[in-house]
Amino acid sequence: xxxxxxxxxxxxxxxxxxxxxxxxxxxxxxxxxxxxxxxxxxxxxxxxxxxxxxxxxxxxxxxxxxxxxxxxxxxxxxxxxxx
Numbered sequence: 001x002x003x004x005x006x007x008x009x010x011x012x013x014x015x016x017x018x019x020x021x022x023x024x025x026x027x028x029x030x031x032x033x034x035x036x037x038x039x040x041x042x043x044x045x046x047x048x049x050x051x052x053x054x055x056x057x058x059x060x061x062x063x064x065x066x067x068x069x070x071x072x073x074x075x076x077x078x079x080x081x082x083x
Contacts, residue, residue, distance in 0.1 A: 003082035009073055018066045019073050028058035037077025044069050
């Protein structure tokens, strides 16, 4: 169930529980993403994507996005799209 790697976490915002991700694959609202790093391994359904503080419905390769997550995840964690 690992899926296809689509990015890496480069920052985590504790107060708002948002992972900042540099994308190497595209994502859209409703996708299931798996976050794997250190002791953490969890899956989230994407219900919001932000680029530069603006809500978007999808993002493509090379963009940096913010995604709200329910668990803390560290810098360098890999992000996979799962089906």
